């Protein structure tokens with residue numbers, strides 16, 4: 001891994017094409033300590049290879065929330081990097097090594113991610129803010145020109161609207177925003193762009209609630225096994241037998 005400045009960051013945005021999920025790897029170059037955000041089960045092999053090639057020490061695998069559309073890669077990553085800790089918000093009421101609260105930080109080397117609670121898509125959704133590099137990882141709370149749906153997993157349009165306005169749009173204009181998904185090939189946005197051009201979040205709160213309550217989206221195809229699997233961070237040994245078998249079958253089908 002090459003780097004020019006002791007405080008610099010190595011940053012990788014990785015995509016998974018079936019669920020259109022983005023995974024992020026962040027490395028503090030001074031210490032070579034790293035975190036991964038929202039890894040996906042199907043791409044664990046690829047991500048592990050990259051982590052090894054970069055020669056870094058993976059400290060944490062952070063899930064921005066309990067995903068409903070894909071199985072997290074954190075369980076399989078833990079087998080490959082046994083010292084790594086899984087992280088979820090305590091509000092997710094799930095099993096993880098570390099449970100974070102609003103206002104806490106996750107530290108790797110000289111870098112520090114601030115945890116901001118951004119519920120609404122789910123109760124346990126958080127946004128991770130890396131102030132020194134002017135970046136935030138918004139999970140499904142804020143998507144590029146969109147936002148996470150609010151019709152299951154304790155979703156609430158009013159809560160989401162307030163989360164985005166109070167916790168994400170309150171960041172400086174030039175902060176780059178990285179979502180957990182994009183369905184149109186876009187990769188990154190900024191606070192200023194979303195404050196001006198997000199077709200949902202520029203509406204009034206009442207208009208937003210009305211719009212979100214009438215999206216009528218089909219349920220994610222994998223929700224029935226992805227949610228219970230993600231409630232235990234994708235760790236096979238902690239899954240009930242039916243969930244574990246379904247996860248294994250779905251993985252084998254894709255090989």
Ligand SMILES: N[C@@H](CCC(=O)N[C@@H](CSS)C(=O)NCC(=O)O)C(=O)O
Pocket residue numbers: 019067068069070140146147148149150181217218219220221222
């Ligand atoms: N078709 C996909 C699910 C697509 C979907 O519902 N995406 C979620 C985020 S993952 S739960 C979402 O919030 N979308 C917002 C929107 O406006 O579409 C599947 O079957 O997995």
